[in-house]
Structure formats: C-alpha cells, structure tokens
Amino acid sequence: xxxxxxxxxxxxxxxxxxxxxxxxxxxxxxxxxxxxxxxxxxxxxxxxxxxxxxxxxxxxxxxxxxxxxxxxxxxxxxxxxxxxxxxxxxxxxxxxxxxxxxxxxxxxxxxxxxxxxxxxxxxxxxxxxxxxxxxxxxxxxxxxxxxxxxxxxxxxxxxxxxxxxxxxxxxxxxxxxxxxxxxxxxxxxxxxxxxxxxxxxxxxxxxxxxxxxxxxxxxxxxxxxxxxxxxxxxxxxxxxxxxxxxxxxxxxxxxxxxxxxxxxxxxxxxxxxxxxxxxxxxxxxxxxxxxxxxxxxxxxxxxxxxxxxxxxxxxxxxxxxxxxxxxxxxxxxxxxxxxxxxxxxxxxxxxxxxxxxxxxxxxxxxxxxxxxxxxxxxxxxxxxxxxxxxxxxxxxxxxxxxxxxxxxxxxxxxxxxxxxxxxxxxxxxxxxxxxxxxxxxxxxxxxxxxxxxxxxxxxxxxxxxxxxxxxxxxxxxxxxxxxxxxxxxxxxxxxx
Ligand SMILES: [Zn+2]
Numbered sequence: 001x002x003x004x005x006x007x008x009x010x011x012x013x014x015x016x017x018x019x020x021x022x023x024x025x026x027x028x029x030x031x032x033x034x035x036x037x038x039x040x041x042x043x044x045x046x047x048x049x050x051x052x053x054x055x056x057x058x059x060x061x062x063x064x065x066x067x068x069x070x071x072x073x074x075x076x077x078x079x080x081x082x083x084x085x086x087x088x089x090x091x092x093x094x095x096x097x098x099x100x101x102x103x104x105x106x107x108x109x110x111x112x113x114x115x116x117x118x119x120x121x122x123x124x125x126x127x128x129x130x131x132x133x134x135x136x137x138x139x140x141x142x143x144x145x146x147x148x149x150x151x152x153x154x155x156x157x158x159x160x161x162x163x164x165x166x167x168x169x170x171x172x173x174x175x176x177x178x179x180x181x182x183x184x185x186x187x188x189x190x191x192x193x194x195x196x197x198x199x200x201x202x203x204x205x206x207x208x209x210x211x212x213x214x215x216x217x218x219x220x221x222x223x224x225x226x227x228x229x230x231x232x233x234x235x236x237x238x239x240x241x242x243x244x245x246x247x248x249x250x251x252x253x254x255x256x257x258x259x260x261x262x263x264x265x266x267x268x269x270x271x272x273x274x275x276x277x278x279x280x281x282x283x284x285x286x287x288x289x290x291x292x293x294x295x296x297x298x299x300x301x302x303x304x305x306x307x308x309x310x311x312x313x314x315x316x317x318x319x320x321x322x323x324x325x326x327x328x329x330x331x332x333x334x335x336x337x338x339x340x341x342x343x344x345x346x347x348x349x350x351x352x353x354x355x356x357x358x359x360x361x362x363x364x365x366x367x368x369x370x371x372x373x374x375x376x377x378x379x380x381x382x383x384x385x386x387x388x389x390x391x392x393x394x395x396x397x398x399x400x401x402x403x404x405x406x407x408x409x410x411x412x413x414x415x416x417x418x419x420x421x422x423x424x425x426x427x428x429x430x431x432x433x434x435x436x437x438x439x440x441x442x443x444x445x446x447x448x449x450x451x452x453x454x455x456x457x458x459x460x461x462x463x464x465x466x467x468x469x470x471x472x473x474x475x476x477x478x479x480x481x482x483x484x485x486x487x488x489x490x491x492x493x494x495x496x
Contacts, residue, residue, distance in 0.1 A: 029162075037052045039164065058284075062300055063277055066195070067173070078129075083121065085119055092127070096220075101156070103123055105118045105120060106119040123155045127254075134256045139260075140259065144179050151174065152169055153174075174274045182245075185271040189244075204284050204297055206240070209491070210227070224245045234435055238279065240276070284297070288379075295407065306336070306357045307336070308360060308361070309340055309363055315364075315365045317368055360376040361375055361391075362376070373388050375394070379403050432493070445466060449479075452481035455481050465490070
C-alpha cells in the first residue's frame with residue numbers, strides 16, 4: 001500500500017518543497033497542509049475538513065500525552081453525548097449569550113418529525129457535564145471530582161475558516177471539575193497550567209505565555225479565564241489551552257451541591273480546561289517547521305524513523321538488512337517505515353524531509369560491508385555514522401532527549417526575541433507591524449479598559465491578550481492609549 005502511494009505521488013512531487021516560512025508563513029502553512037497531506041479541505045460541507053493520516057497519527061499521540069498527564073493528576077475519562085437539550089443550554093445566561101450564535105441545532109428526525117425541544121450539537125460541554133455532576137456528587141467525600149473527555153465539538157464560525165486554526169468542527173479535550181472551595185478551584189487552574197507546561201512546552205517544544213484575559217474577553221460564563229498564547233511566525237497569537245474559574249455560575253443553575261462535614265448543603269465551585277488538539281497541532285507545525293517542510297518532535301511524529309535502502313536492486317542483502325532493522329525497531333515500539341519505492345534517492349530524501357520525520361537511516365552495500373549505518377537528523381540536518389548494534393541506544397538518547405531539547409530551545413529563543421516593550425502608541429504600532437507580542441502600560445483590564453482596547457483593535461487591528469498569569473508585573477507611567485494612570489501591564493498582538 002505504502003509503496004503504491006509513493007509511486008503515485010512521485011509523478012507530481014518531483015518539485016521540492018521550498019517556501020520561506022518566516023517571510024511567507026501564511027503561504028507556507030497552506031502549502032504544507034497540501035504537500036504533506038495533513039488535511040483535505042475539499043469536503044463538501046463548508047468549514048469542515050478531512051484530517052488525513054499524517055496529522056491524525058500525530059494528534060493521536062498528542063491526545064495520549066495530555067490524557068496520561070490528566071489521569072496522573074486524578075482526572076477520570078468520560079464519553080458524553082454530543083447532543084445537549086436546549087433547556088440545559090439556556091440555564092446559564094452568559095453562556096447562552098456567548099455561544100448561541102455559534103450553535104448547530106438538531107431539530108428533526110426521520111421523516112421530518114420535529115424533536116420536542118431543539119438539541120445543540122455541543123459547542124462545549126459545561127451544560128452536559130454539570131447536570132450529571134448534580135446527580136453524582138453527594139458529599140464532601142466526592143470532592144474534588146475531576147473528569148475529562150476527548151471529543152470533537154462544533155461551532156458555527158463566521159470568521160474565515162482555516163485548517164487546524166479555525167474550523168467548524170474541531171478536536172479537543174475538555175476537563176470539568178468540581179471542588180468544595182474557590183481556593184481549590186483556583187489551585188486547579190495552577191495545575192492546568194502545569195499540565196500545559198509539561199505537555200505543550202516540555203514535550204512538544206511550543207513556547208507560550210499564560211495570560212489572564214480581560215473582563216471583556218472571558219469564556220462565556222466564567223469568573224476568570226486564562227489562555228496560553230503562542231506566536232506564529234507572522235506575529236499572530238494563537239490561543240492554545242485555556243482554563244477557566246467558573247465559580248458558582250454553573251453549579252447554581254445546575255444545582256451541583258454537596259453535603260459538607262458539618263451536614264450543611266453547599267454549592268460546589270467548578271473549573272474547566274480545554275486543550276484543543278487540532279489547534280495545538282497547528283502550533284507545533286508552525287513552531288518547528290522550516291523552509292523544507294515539517295519538523296516533528298520525535299514523540300509525536302506520525303512516523304519516527306524512515307529507512308532508505310540504497311542500491312537495493314544491486315544487492316538483495318540491503319533490503320534484507322533494512323527489513324531486519326525495521327522489525328527490531330518496531331519491536332521496540334517505534335513508528336517506522338522502509339521506503340523501497342523506485343523514486344530516486346534525492347526524491348526520497350526531499351520527500352521525507354518535507355514530511356518531517358525526525359530520523360532517516362540510510363543503508364547501502366557500502367554500509368553493509370563496513371557494518372555501519374548513516375543516520376540523518378531532521379532537526380539539525382546533520383548526518384552521523386553508527387554501528388547498527390548501537391542504534392536503539394542512540395535513538396533512546398538522541399530521539400527522546402536531544403531532538404526535543406534542541407527544538408524547544410530554538411523555539412524559545414525565537415519567542416523571546418518577539419517580546420517587546422512599547423512606551424507609547426507609536427512604538428506599539430511599530431512593534432506590531434514587525435510582528436511582535438508587545439508589552440504596554442494599560443489603564444485597566446476591567447470593564448473600564450474596554451474602550452482603550454477597542455481603539456487598539458480598530459486602529460492597529462491588534463487585541464489586548466491580558467496580563468501575565470505566570471509573573472507579577474507592575475506598571476509605571478500611563479496607559480499608552482488614553483494617557484490615564486496605568487493600573488496594569490498588558491500585552492497586545494494580532495491574533496488568529
Ligand atoms: Zn486607557
């Protein structure tokens with residue numbers, strides 16, 4: 001199967017992938033999705049797309065990373081229905097207001113017969129989870145009650161859709177959690193931030209800053225919202241996981257109560273966290289990719305190692321050796337492929353580089369004779385020579401540690417370069433044009449700062465992302481927009 005596919009592709013893929021990613025990121029992103037076969041946008045429902053194996057395999061690994069981390073921290077998996085009755089949905093006022101314009105409604109079944117009430121195709125699942133929480137949570141002993149599900153959700157986006165970045169159906173994890181106190185739910189937010197650091201930054205190498213969002217940009221129904229923003233090469237922020245303190249906004253209407261130690265009945269405090277896997281995938285490829293195509297961190301690469309037999313037609317022992325190595329690597333749990341198609345060496349090298357496979361092994365008659373193999377690292381584009389007996393050791397050491405470390409450090413350095421401080425609106429404008437994330441003195445992130453944020457949005461097409469949640473920063477001077485005394489250090493950037 002793989003062989004057939006390669007042969008078919010070789011017809012039209014002789015041209016190598018080469019787009020200046022930093023200069024033309026938008027074009028790079030569109031073209032790499034096509035070239036690497038990540039997703040096909042030709043599906044005949046607008047805003048919906050087909051995810052192809054090269055992204056699905058990687059996103060499956062990303063799901064695993066997040067789910068393992070969540071389970072380690074005591075979250076239990078659930079699978080909820082994708083339909084939510086309208087009556088549930090209407091219980092929390094801000095939630096309805098925020099989500100109603102984006103909901104797909106299921107209204108009839110069979111031969112056009114209407115349902116008694118409309119059913120929402122879940123855009124998010126607070127109103128599905130919490131009615132069940134009300135049935136399950138009885139006493140303080142049940143708390144904390146920590147759950148999650150991996151699921152797709154549907155939102156009727158009115159902005160232009162783009163594969164992975166914004167589509168009308170996307171794949172995510174949502175956690176939903178109940179606590180006895182506000183303090184406990186705030187600690188959950190801290191834990192969500194640690195989960196984000198472990199997976200997004202340490203394991204996937206994507207840099208970000210967690211911002212507490214302004215009052216006017218909170219999740220619909222939340223008391224406070226924290227979003228992790230990374231930056232794409234064209235200087236736009238991309239919100240990756242976000243976590244929300246919901247207070248008692250949902251536990252009240254859904255009656256999620258518990259009997260405390262003293263016998264009194266109390267409302268729980270709720271929290272939710274949502275790493276969007278398909279969007280994080282966009283973050284990963286945007287962060288690590290280069291002008292020749294994708295660059296995957298080893299742990300989530302759809303295929304981690306490709307073996308290229310050289311001159312196998314002249315020496316059958318080459319293919320035999322390649323397959324023997326393949327079996328050995330497979331037994332050790334790696335995702336591996338042997339490319340024995342009839343493409344030229346050059347074509348094969350370019351093709352697998354474009355696909356972002358972390359390690360390429362070359363074996364030919366010369367290597368066989370000298371009992372060594374050549375390993376090419378996609379991240380450094382450097383070759384090394386190795387005794388085949390040391391291969392597993394090398395992969396464990398290099399693949400699992402050095403590659404991700406190198407990718408992360410490279411990404412961190414770039415991200416750091418793009419953090420700027422502007423002293424006035426002119427400087428803010430300049431830094432935004434130069435595609436940065438800009439630190440400014442700002443009047444307020446409460447309601448009364450919304451006007452200044454509106455001016456920034458209108459005149460500079462940038463948004464106030466909020467204040468940093470990881471460190472405390474003190475303003476000095478005046479709001480760069482209105483000139484009133486600044487109460488907060490905020491960040492502005494263009495966004496996806
Ligand atoms: Zn202001």
